Amino acid sequence: MDHELWAHSANPAGVRHGLVDHLRGTAARAVKFASVFGAGELAGGLGILHDIGKSVCVWQEGLKWAESRGSRVVDAGGASIDHKLAGTWLAVRKANLGPFALSILGHHGGLSSRRALKDAMSSAEAEAADRVQEAVRRVSGLIPEILDDRRSAVPAWGCSSDDPYAAELLLRMTFSALVDADFLDTESHFTGERSAVPSLASMVETFEGARDSYLGDTRSPIDLIRSEVYDQAVQAAGGPVGIFPFPAPTGAGKTIAAGGFAAHHAARHGLRRVIVAVPFLSITEQNAQVYRTLFGADNVLEHHSGVNLDELPAALRWQRLAAENWDAPVVVTTTVRLFESLFSRKPSAMRKLHRLAGAVIVLDEVQSLPDGMLPPILSALRTLTEHFGTSVLLASATQPEFFSLGVFAGLQARSVIVEPKPLYKGLRRVKYEWRIDPRPTFAQVAEEAAQKPQVLAIVNTTKDAATLHEYLEKMIGEDVLHLSTRMAGGHRRSVLREIRSRLNEGLPVTVVSTQLVEAGVDLDFPVVFRAFAPAEALQQAAGRSNRNGLLAFGRVIVFDPADGSVTGARRVYGAALDTTRVFFGPGLADPDDLDALSAYYQARYALKDIEKVGPGAEIQRYRAEFDFPEVAERFKLVDEQTVPVLVPYGDDAERERLRGLLMSPGGADPWVFRKLQPYLATLPRRRAAQAVKEGLATELLGGLIEWHGEYHRRRGVEFTDPSGEDFVW
Incomplete structure (x- = not known):
């Protein structure tokens, strides 16, 4: 039968x-x-x-x-x-x-x-x-x-x-x-059955051998400190499965040390894989390249929207299949993909989740996790370590006080760095200067920044970035560089390459950017201007100054622009801005003061009461009721009030070819969307709708619009009337 x-x-x-x-x-x-x-x-x-x-x-x-x-x-x-x-x-x-x-x-x-x-x-x-x-x-x-x-x-x-x-x-x-x-x-x-994927076996030997080659023979005072950080990470890897905070200042070599911890910890406890999650696409790609070097290219699956898995060489085609369920020794992905899969309800997103069991999860730049989503995220991480044999590494230069929250009550914090304060003191490479009272205008900030041969200015919204960039252009010419999500992805990558080239050659370079550049992006300026922001953002920005310790001290000039845009920054930062003013500034602590940073986080969480009020608390209630659709509907790591915009940048013929494929009857294959990434910028949903109404853009499909207005060679998408446009990144 x-x-x-x-x-x-x-x-x-x-x-x-x-x-x-x-x-x-x-x-x-x-x-x-x-x-x-x-x-x-x-x-x-x-x-x-x-x-x-x-x-x-x-x-x-x-x-x-x-x-x-x-x-x-x-x-x-x-x-x-x-x-x-x-x-x-x-x-x-x-x-x-x-x-x-x-x-x-x-x-x-x-x-x-x-x-x-x-x-x-x-x-x-x-x-x-x-x-x-x-x-x-x-x-x-x-x-x-x-x-x-x-x-x-x-x-x-x-x-x-x-x-x-x-x-x-x-x-x-x-x-x-x-x-x-x-x-x-x-x-x-x-x-037929899939071919066997590589194994995590012997990964320690592979990693250590590649690390020696990767670092080479050059040694500087900072390299010695980075070596100490790595040694402590390897020593911590011998500890039992659990949650490991990894506080280390920017430039301390966290990426390599985190990989070393993961390799040694997995070997010690027989864990099956390493999963690295990074909040921003730019540093996801950057970290993936480092880990391919250290773990071996044939062991690393890079899985995010910017990777075209269909174009892998034959020897790496297993990665295309492994992306479906993370059946790979090392997975490098985005924080969004990890957690929105974890709290999804759909089989296609969730089939990979069982691979989190018996794994080492490295969460880089954990300060970027939104406060409102912390209750479900931390709850899930705790359960993974207590019942699923998973270890979690929480890496950040501005380590949040997660262990002060009730969701982590009773957990033992096994810090990778035994005594963080001496490390932060030894790696302090900048001095903070405050332009808070009186508050300067953007014109005044531009006048001061224009005097510096190599300078980076980071502001809170794209509107502010455009304003400051225009002032600097008038003062020193059109050679001022710019970075924000108004620009196509390929445009931003091109600018980052130009910045690194100028810095490496000692050439003058002036850059205005939103905060997309401040977490984990490997740039080294002698002077950084930073518009007032939460403490963790200020310290992350400081990590772009004197990163390699070539100066006695870099300069980080924190300014509170009198004519700056408030709406966008407050919408994203909220109470964190007000709490920062309580603890940091002239006459108060600097953002790299660990005691002040700890008090700041605790006050911020208490002010928001995130475990009782807000989306995370609501998600926890639905989780307790086993209401998976409601959880999936409410769990969002990123603001969805933006839309992708196809812009006139790059190879016109290739862009038009992809556009044609995208609009073909029957729909386009997924690889077309991935190929379009270099040609896509981002706009607020309300601004995009207004642009369509005014004839500056047309709707294509799936929320994607095509921009027909001005695309500035430096600033990207431009509006003739920018008064209503105010968003972060």
């Missing part, structure tokens, strides 16, 4: 996929994936149940009909045939798995809610009862264990009402194991 039940249509060899084979194959893979976090039996049980609804006659007939026409499975009336209810019903009524049945109910469409599960059960026991029982009868004769009680398969910590967040994350991770197993078993039927 098992040969008469099918799960999928014929593959290129003309062979159909047997349902029993698929159920057992999916279960076996799910067991393997979830065993890493002690839920192998649970995931395997869900795997054996997930597709039993395909056994009913109407579905089997629909498969044959679909196979003959190359279409999806439908009934005689053309309607879709649900095949999830039978497995869902068994998971609740026979297996006694309660809310974990949501994994079966959502293995195609996504995780839903307890209410949706209740409605599904009502349907399974009413209008769909005959079909459900038909499936149970047909499959139980072939796989008797589908009727087993599996309540003991749920780890005790995953069914306790004392920690609903741990149970919620267990459901997410088990769902991930199930859907990845389902994808892979189906794929193996149609295309």
Whole structure:
């Protein structure tokens, strides 16, 4: 009888996929994936149940009909045939798995809610009862264990009402194991098994050998301090699995030290992979290049919107498949992709999550995590370390006081740097100057900056950047450089290359930028002007001055522009600006004072009351209720009030070719969108809508617009009336 039940249509060899084979194959893979976090039996049980609804006659007939026409499975009336209810019903009524049945109910469409599960059960026991029982009868004769009680398969910590967040994350991770197993078993039927990916084995030897070569023979006082930081990171790697704050000032070699920690820690504890998440695309690409050098290019998967995985050389094609589920030794991605996948509800985004178990997660520039999202993020990180065998490295020059929050109550902070204060003192390479009272105008700031041969000025909004840039152009000519998201991605990268070239050759260079340049971007100016901003932004900006310690001290001039734009900065920074004024400034502390920084973070969190008020607290309430759609709807790491804009920059012929492919009937392949990245700038949604209305832009598709107005050779997108345009970056 098992040969008469099918799960999928014929593959290129003309062979159909047997349902029993698929159920057992999916279960076996799910067991393997979830065993890493002690839920192998649970995931395997869900795997054996997930597709039993395909056994009913109407579905089997629909498969044959679909196979003959190359279409999806439908009934005689053309309607879709649900095949999830039978497995869902068994998971609740026979297996006694309660809310974990949501994994079966959502293995195609996504995780839903307890209410949706209740409605599904009502349907399974009413209008769909005959079909459900038909499936149970047909499959139980072939796989008797589908009727087993599996309540003991749920780890005790995953069914306790004392920690609903741990149970919620267990459901997410088990769902991930199930859907990845389902994808892979189906794929193996149609295309064969995937080739084995590289292993994390011997990674320490690879890393250490490459590090010696990478650093070379040059040594400076800062290199000696960086070596000490690396040694402490390797020593800390011997500690037990957990959460490791890594406070180290900018220029301390955090990228290499974090990689060394991860390699040694994984080897010490038998962990399976290293996942590095970085907040900004520019430094994601920068760090990925470093890690390819240190871990080996054939071991590193770089996974973000700026990578065209379709153009990899043949030897690295495994990375295109690995991007689907992060089956790679080292993954370099963005913070947005990591956490929005973690709190998603869709199978395509979540199938990679089980790879977080038994991994080292390196979170770079953690000060960039928005306060409002900290409750769910920190809660999930804690659960990963306590129940999923994961270690987390929290790297930042401006280490937030996460351990002062209730969500981390009782956790032991295992700092990578035993005594941070001497390190910060030894690496202090700048002196702060304050232009706060009286407040200077942008014209005055420009006049002072124009006297410096090499200077970087960082402001809070694109409107302010354009204003200061125009003043400097009038004073020293059109050679002033500019960086903001008004410019196309390729334009920004070109400017960064020009800046580095001028700095390396000792040539004059004047740059005006929004804060996109201040976290992790490897630039070294003798003088940096920074518009007043939260303390962590001020210190990050200071990291662009005297970065390599070639001067006795660099200069960081903090100014509060009298004619600066307030709306955009306050919209993003909020209470952090006011709290910064309490602790930092003339007569107060400098931003690299660790005691003041600690007090600042604690006061900021208390002022916002982020664990009781705001989106993060609301998300936690929905997590406790197992309401996955509401969580996914509310969890946002980035402001969605911006839209991508195709601008007239770069290779005109190539841009037009890609535009044509994008607008072709039937839609474009994903690689087209990736190829368009160098030609895309960003605008606020309201400004983009206004531009379309005024005829300065036209709508293309999917929120993308095409700019027809002025594109300045330095500043990018320009408005004739900039009065309403005020946004960060």
